[in-house]
Amino acid sequence: MSRRRAAERPAPVVLLTCEHGGNTVPAAYRALFAGQARRLASHEGYDIGALAAARALARRWRVPLVAGTVSRLLVDLNRSPAHPRLLSALTRTLVAPERERLLARHYHPYRGLVHGWIAARVGRGERVVHLSVHSFVPRLNGQRRDCDLGLLYDPSRTDEAALCRDWQAALGDWAVRRNFPYRGTSDGQVVSLRRAFPAGAYVGIEIELNQGLLRSPARARQLVADLALTLPV
Numbered sequence: 001m002s003r004r005r006a007a008e009r010p011a012p013v014v015l016l017t018c019e020h021g022g023n024t025v026p027a028a029y030r031a032l033f034a035g036q037a038r039r040l041a042s043h044e045g046y047d048i049g050a051l052a053a054a055r056a057l058a059r060r061w062r063v064p065l066v067a068g069t070v071s072r073l074l075v076d077l078n079r080s081p082a083h084p085r086l087l088s089a090l091t092r093t094l095v096a097p098e099r100e101r102l103l104a105r106h107y108h109p110y111r112g113l114v115h116g117w118i119a120a121r122v123g124r125g126e127r128v129v130h131l132s133v134h135s136f137v138p139r140l141n142g143q144r145r146d147c148d149l150g151l152l153y154d155p156s157r158t159d160e161a162a163l164c165r166d167w168q169a170a171l172g173d174w175a176v177r178r179n180f181p182y183r184g185t186s187d188g189q190v191v192s193l194r195r196a197f198p199a200g201a202y203v204g205i206e207i208e209l210n211q212g213l214l215r216s217p218a219r220a221r222q223l224v225a226d227l228a229l230t231l232p233v
């Protein structure tokens with residue numbers, strides 16, 4: 001998505017999403033979460049700081065944001081229906097009809113909303129750039145994850161690779177790594193959407209923000225401002 005290519009094609013429409021934005025547990029499931037307040041408040045429960053960053057980007061770009069607010073310990077909105085960790089150890093014990101009810105209320109509507117928004121635009125011949133905002137813990141298993149943000153994409157989709165390369169270059173002094181701390185092809189909502197929409201119509205990128213950085217309000221504000229100014233579409 002260089003300037004040359006952008007000049008040949010109309011500007012895409014941008015959609016922001018935040019699958020792990022909150023740690024709410026609906027009343028019907030609270031009994032399963034007795035004594036779990038600490039886990040819910042941690043990265044196990046949600047992506048700390050991701051929703052605030054996604055909201056700030058949505059305001060700056062004036063684009064829609066679809067955000068999940070239930071805890072990933074209830075159901076992980078960024079996992080495929082068949083993924084073994086779609087439900088956590090706390091909710092996997094529900095009997096099958098209750099699991100179905102949980103998905104019908106708190107999983108399928110979110111996934112359907114995102115899919116439907118994109119399908120409508122692609123159906124009109126528009127190109128969609130979907131940015132899915134997440135955050136990661138700065139240290140995992142004793143290892144420091146040494147970057148401010150990661151841009152996750154599918155290297156076989158040339159528009160995604162080009163956007164991430166250009167964005168990394170435009171972000172200058174920020175420590176940006178591509179396909180870190182996770183691979184962009186690991187199970188996630190963007191991976192499902194790539195299967196549904198062709199590469200020419202759908203660009204799906206996950207933005208992974210370092211929670212260590214987000215703890216500083218001034219640095220978080222600066223990072224969001226720089227992301228907002230430099231999106232190369």
Ligand SMILES: [Zn+2]
Binds near residue numbers: 078133
């Ligand atoms: Zn996440």
